[in-house]
Amino acid sequence: MTRPSSPWRVPPGDRARQHELKRDAVILTAARAFRERGYHNTSLDDIAAALHVTKPTLYYYVSNKEQMLFACFEEGLARLTVACDEARAAGASGRERLVALVHRYALAITSDFGWCMVRAEDQDLSPAMGARIKALKSGIDQEIRALIRAGIADGSIAVRDPKMAAFALAGALNWISHWYRDDASLSAGAIAERFVDLFVNGLAPRTRQAPSGKST
DSSP: HHHHHHHSSSSSOOHHHHHHHHHHHOOOOOOOHHHHSSSSOOOOHHHHHHTTTTTTTTTTOOSHHHHHHHHHHHHHHHHHHHHHHHHHHHHHHHHHHHHHHHHHHHHHHHSSTTTHHGGGGGGGOOOOHHHHHHHHHHHHHHHHHHHHHHHHHSSSSSOOOOHHHHHHHHHHHHHHHHHTTOOOOOOOHHHHHHHOOOOOOGGGOOOBBBSSSSSS
16 A cells, blocks of 8 residues: 655644645545555554554544544545536536546545445444435435436436436446455546446437338
């Protein structure tokens, strides 16, 4: 696992900026450790050691390991939230906007935070924390459904059940986190392009060929 450079090893500058950089480093290091070892097999001591700081230092940036996992989840989800906002505002067909969102979704899942985005709810978190994560995930699901419904309305998407289509898309994209590795033969961008081609272009209406070979 490639370690991020520790901001504790650089000369201090603006205090607010330093705090932001250090918190970002804590969250990134945690995300990479959770992906490599799993949440329960990663200790705060492991994360502190990777950053060359003491465990008490981490408490300046996160209150506990559960909050750390949630912060990793939020960091990944923030990328999808921005993508959803842009897709909602774009002046394009439902299918074109869905293509853009699916591409960004695949990139987010292959990022350092992808494992936390998908697996956070399954890590024996408190009921309150689990409910927060579930609600945020539901928001993304509703955004995908809305784009599919928009595509159905404008004729650019040909499916009958937006809910099932959204489940199929998200399920396939989320599964990337189970098998993707940084040293994979395909880059994150290439995987995103292939998923778009398979799952989104496959939703486009097709002309039916008559026996004579002419389309109907």
